[in-house]
Amino acid sequence: MAAPKKLKKPVYVTTVLEESQHEALRRLAYKSRKPMAELIREVLKRALRESAQTSR
Numbered sequence: 001m002a003a004p005k006k007l008k009k010p011v012y013v014t015t016v017l018e019e020s021q022h023e024a025l026r027r028l029a030y031k032s033r034k035p036m037a038e039l040i041r042e043v044l045k046r047a048l049r050e051s052a053q054t055s056r
Contacts, residue, residue, distance in 0.1 A: 005038060 017025070029036045 025036050025039060029039055032039065
């Protein structure tokens with residue numbers, strides 16, 4: 001597995017997922033060889049960027 005990304009100022013967040021969401025995320029992490037946290041950060045970054053573009 002790839003080395004974890006060094007975050008500049010990490011903030012820890014607890015969230016609750018549906019079992020099916022967790023399983024899908026776990027499978028994706030395994031296939032992509034990335035930590036689940038990294039995948040979540042990528043999706044959040046994309047969603048925030050899209051949200052900023054639509055609110056202009």
